[in-house]
Amino acid sequence: MVKDRGHPNRLGIWGWFGGGSWGPDRYLYSLHRVTGLGLLLYFLLHIVVTSSRALGQGAWEESMARVSGPVFMLGEYLVFVAFAFHAINGVRLLFAELGYGIGKPIEPIYPYRTCLDDQRPWALGALVLIAALIVVGALDFFVWH
């Protein structure tokens, strides 16, 4: 029998935050999870807040006034950052899960290649794109306005 190398897949809740010996991909996974939950929390409240537009200008401006100020502005920027990460990394995952960008199955001949070797450049490319979006977003939020 193949011996378990001491990294069972279920790390429990701590596995959501730490990579252990799983490497960078595990941190991308954690970030994907955190940003997904953050977007969801924002989105659920967003539906309630933006529905005030059905009640006319007064109700809309009142509810917008309630969510303005520097704290909310920073919060909205974080939503934008979460979107940038989750969207770009999500596209990478979509392709990977459909079998693209992870290489073909090959004979395991030493030195072993894994699908991560094929995936790494895509992950790097995604990170560069995400960083670019975050910078452009920051300029639009805090400088060009």
Place this chain on the structure above:
Amino acid sequence: MRDQKLWTWHLAAGAIILVLLGLHMVIMHLDALVGIFNPAGGHPIDWANVVARGQSLAFTATYILLLGAGLFHGLYGLRNILFELDPAPPLKRALSWVLLLVGVGLFILGTWAAWVGHQVASMT
């Protein structure tokens, strides 16, 4: 089998959200750089801009689509996360129901808002 189907929908919803939320983010947050669909100028959330978008049937319809796709994708994702903690079967069933009810409830609220908002905007 059923979970595989739902998960495939989760991915499909992700693709829809990518397009629609991508546009939403450009309109709302890259307004200084790109500046589309904000005909009144000023801030994208100014009432005049909200009305201008609300008058469009295309915006109304795609908001309802984004609403449905976003709720399904997000709440199904949350369900997956919670199920990873391996709760007892009755708790699993209860969680599924709660998430379903939250999703359907917010979908009704948001659809009502998009539709009535469209009519309010059209009269303005």
